[in-house]
Amino acid sequence: MVRDRSTYTGLPRSRINWFPRIDKSKCKPQECGFHCLNFCPFKVFSRVDGVAVVAQPYECNVGDESCRFQCPFGAISFPTREELRKTLRSLREELNSNAK
Ligand code: SF4
Numbered sequence: 001m002v003r004d005r006s007t008y009t010g011l012p013r014s015r016i017n018w019f020p021r022i023d024k025s026k027c028k029p030q031e032c033g034f035h036c037l038n039f040c041p042f043k044v045f046s047r048v049d050g051v052a053v054v055a056q057p058y059e060c061n062v063g064d065e066s067c068r069f070q071c072p073f074g075a076i077s078f079p080t081r082e083e084l085r086k087t088l089r090s091l092r093e094e095l096n097s098n099a100k
Helices: 035-039 081-099
Strands: 045-048 051-054
């Protein structure tokens, strides 16, 4: 079954900036064998010109940062939980006020 990833709890996924960032200065794909690409089942990462990139950020599961712990060089980061909570709260408020 293909999951609809365009929304998250009724909120537009494209407005939720939860996805991994790669610190290029720490990323060493030749040493890890592109581990993040192999780990992520949602194809968030891609290999472009020999480097790892976040090609499909909105395919990432909101709140899931498991790939961060897979990177042997600490090159992957995410927004904080508090930043995520703030984003979700403000989107809900915006949608609720638009519905009135
Ligand atoms: S696992 Fe880490 S070091 Fe390896 S390609 Fe991904 S971000 Fe780069």
